[in-house]
Amino acid sequence: MMHGYAAENSKGTGRGQAAPPVRGRMAALKWAFPLTLPVMAGYVFLGITYGILMVRQGLPVWLPIVTAAVVYTGSMEFLLTSILVSSFNPASAFATAIMVGARHLFYGISMLGKYRGMGWKKFYLIFTTSDETFAINYSAEIPDDIDRGWFYFWVSLLDQGYWIAGSALGGLFGSLITFNTKGLDFVMTAMFITIFMNQWLKDGEGLDGFFTKHVSEFVGIFGSIICLMIFGPDHFIIPTMVVILAALTLLRPKLDHPENEASADGETGDQPAAAVDGQNSITGDQAAAVGQGRITGDGAAPAGRDTEKGVGV
Numbered sequence: 026m027m028h029g030y031a032a033e034n035s036k037g038t039g040r041g042q043a044a045p046p047v048r049g050r051m052a053a054l055k056w057a058f059p060l061t062l063p064v065m066a067g068y069v070f071l072g073i074t075y076g077i078l079m080v081r082q083g084l085p086v087w088l089p090i091v092t093a094a095v096v097y098t099g100s101m102e103f104l105l106t107s108i109l110v111s112s113f114n115p116a117s118a119f120a121t122a123i124m125v126g127a128r129h130l131f132y133g134i135s136m137l138g139k140y141r142g143m144g145w146k147k148f149y150l151i152f153t154t155s156d157e158t159f160a161i162n163y164s165a166e167i168p169d170d171i172d173r174g175w176f177y178f179w180v181s182l183l184d185q186g187y188w189i190a191g192s193a194l195g196g197l198f199g200s201l202i203t204f205n206t207k208g209l210d211f212v213m214t215a216m217f218i219t220i221f222m223n224q225w226l227k228d229g230e231g232l233d234g235f236f237t238k239h240v241s242e243f244v245g246i247f248g249s250i251i252c253l254m255i256f257g258p259d260h261f262i263i264p265t266m267v268v269i270l271a272a273l274t275l276l277r278p279k280l281d282h283p284e285n286e287a288s289a290d291g292e293t294g295d296q297p298a299a300a301v302d303g304q305n306s307i308t309g310d311q312a313a314a315v316g317q318g319r320i321t322g323d324g325a326a327p328a329g330r331d332t333e334k335g336v337g338v
Contacts, residue, residue, distance in 0.1 A: 046170060053175035060165060061180055063215070064157045065187045072191020075102055077199030082110050086196045093192035097153065097185055101125045131266045132159045139163070143174045153181035160217060164224060240279070244272045
């Protein structure tokens, strides 16, 4: 039976069942595009708002397009509008950019493993790691036959493309937009709530092990609430990330190996029953001999077989 099992699972690679062939870049694009649709809905309208704001400040039409492509950090770009029309103060602009973008440090730490070995794509993936792109790339369940590098690349490129397109539309045609776009930015909040709920359902449902299944979610919820109460709504983001990073680092052994306690209690559950009171027990050498067919479970050699050479395997 064992020989048949090994032969069946050694087809193709000789080490086990062959993995499905990885499809090309277009397959990765088809898989990535639907996941970015909520980002498109938010980025296009926010980009339009950004383009309108830049032009109404007296800045040239091409500037929101260039900054969307080169700067590409939404919240900082909105602040950049007032920085560009105010008195020249590079030190203040630099400090503001560091504070606003500090959260990306934690994004980078979280994506170290996922972006390892990506070659030339890695630099672009780092540059385009926005809040929404990070959320998709970190939580996406990518099939084995989809190239992970190309998936991450397409998500990043599509998201940046949405932002550039929205900024261009706002800069070029913003004055022609007459309908009220207030509240459309809530689509981004809705997207993050959806990602959170998908992670919650992925970690398990029901009351059995309710708290142990959702440790990371509870760390995020309570960490955010506590930091919000202490630091206020304008300054709680970075402290929250520090708290979450520290808590998950301390809890990482438990989160990575939740089965340790269960396996410690029942580690012999799938093993053959041990001999009672020392009877019918066999040694390690005898067990090996059993596997080769040289002796039976009671220690006797099978009739009609050459026990010296192990004939009849």
